[in-house]
C-alpha cells in the first residue's frame with residue numbers, strides 16, 4: 001500500500017538529529033517556555049521573514065489568539081472561506097466572533113475575493129484568508145478590500161508554510177500569520193503545535209502574554225488570556241525539521257510537477273502566476289470520485305478528500321445565505337487528494353501516475 005503520509009520513514013531519515021534534540025530537552029530539565037522555544041521562535045520568524053514569532057499549542061489557537069490579540073470580541077464578524085479545514089471556523093468562534101463565509105474559485109478552491117465585499121457589514125472586523133493546499137491566496141486583492149473597509153487580516157497559513165506570494169512568504173503579509181505544526185503539515189511536530197508570525201511589536205507583546213494566561217510579569221495578568229504554549233520538546237523537534245523544510249518543499253514541488261505533466265484524465269488545479277505553492281496536498285478533480293477512490297484503494301494507493309463537506313453544509317451553525325456557495329459545493333463534490341510527501345520514492349510516483357492514467361474515466 002502507498003500510504004497517504006509516511007511518518008515512520010520520515011522519522012527514520014531524521015532519527016539521529018531528532019533523538020539528539022529530544023534528549024537535549026530531557027537532559028535540560030526544562031519543558032515549557034524555555035530556550036528551545038525562544039530559539040525556534042527566532043528561527044521561524046527569520047524563515048517567514050517577520051520580526052516576531054510566538055509559539056502556541058496548535059494552528060487553531062494560533063488563529064484564535066491572533067484574532068483575540070487584535071481586539072476581536074463577541075459580536076464581531078470575521079470573514080473567511082466556505083472551503084477550509086473546519087478548525088479555521090473553530091478558531092474564529094473561539095475568539096468570540098461570528099464566522100461569515102465567502103464562496104471560492106472552482107479553479108483552485110481559494111476564496112473568491114470579488115465576493116468578499118458583499119458580505120461586509122458594520123460588524124465585520126477581520127478577514128482570515130486560508131492558503132489552502134499550500135497555495136497562496138491573492139493577497140494584494142484581499143488587502144485592497146481590507147484597507148477600503150478598515151479590516152484586519154489574519155492569514156491561515158496552516159497548510160502553506162514556505163509558500164510565496166509575489167516573492168513574500170505567506171504569514172508575512174497580513175497583521176499576522178497563523179501556522180499549524182500538526183504532524184501531517186509540511187513542517188510537522190511530533191504532537192500538536194502552532195505559531196503566530198508578525199511584524200507588529202505591540203501585537204507580539206500581547207500574544208506573549210495571552211498564550212500564557214495573560215501574564216505580563218510573574219503573577220501579574222493584564223488580560224484573561226488562555227494556556228496555549230509550544231512545549232520545549234516540540235520546539236526542539238521543529239528546529240531540526242525547519243532545517244530540512246526547503247529541501248522537503250522542493251521535493252513536493254518536483255513531485256507536483258510530474259503529476260501536472262504526466263497525469264491524464266483527471267483535472268489538476270490552476271497554478272496562479274502571483275505565487276509559488278508548497279503542495280501540502282495535491283488535489284485532482286474527477287466526475288467519478290467514488291469509483292476513482294475505490295479503484296485507487298484496490299490498487300493499494302491511499303487517497304483522501306480535503307474536504308468532502310464545505311463549511312456552510314456543516315451542522316454546527318445555521319449559516320445565513322447558504323444558497324450562495326455553489327462553487328464550494330460543486331468543488332467539494334469532485335476533489336480527491338493523492339499522495340504527495342518528500343518520502344515518496346520515484347517508483348511509487350511512477351506507480352501512482354500509471355495507475356491513475358489507466359483509470360477508465
Ligand SMILES: Cc1ncc(COP(=O)(O)O)c(C=O)c1O
Pocket residue numbers: 058059060061084085087088130132156158159179180181182192193194
Ligand atoms: C487550513 C487549516 N487551518 C487550521 C488548521 C488547524 O491547525 P491545528 O490542527 O494545528 O489546530 C488546520 C489543520 O488542521 C488547517 O488545515
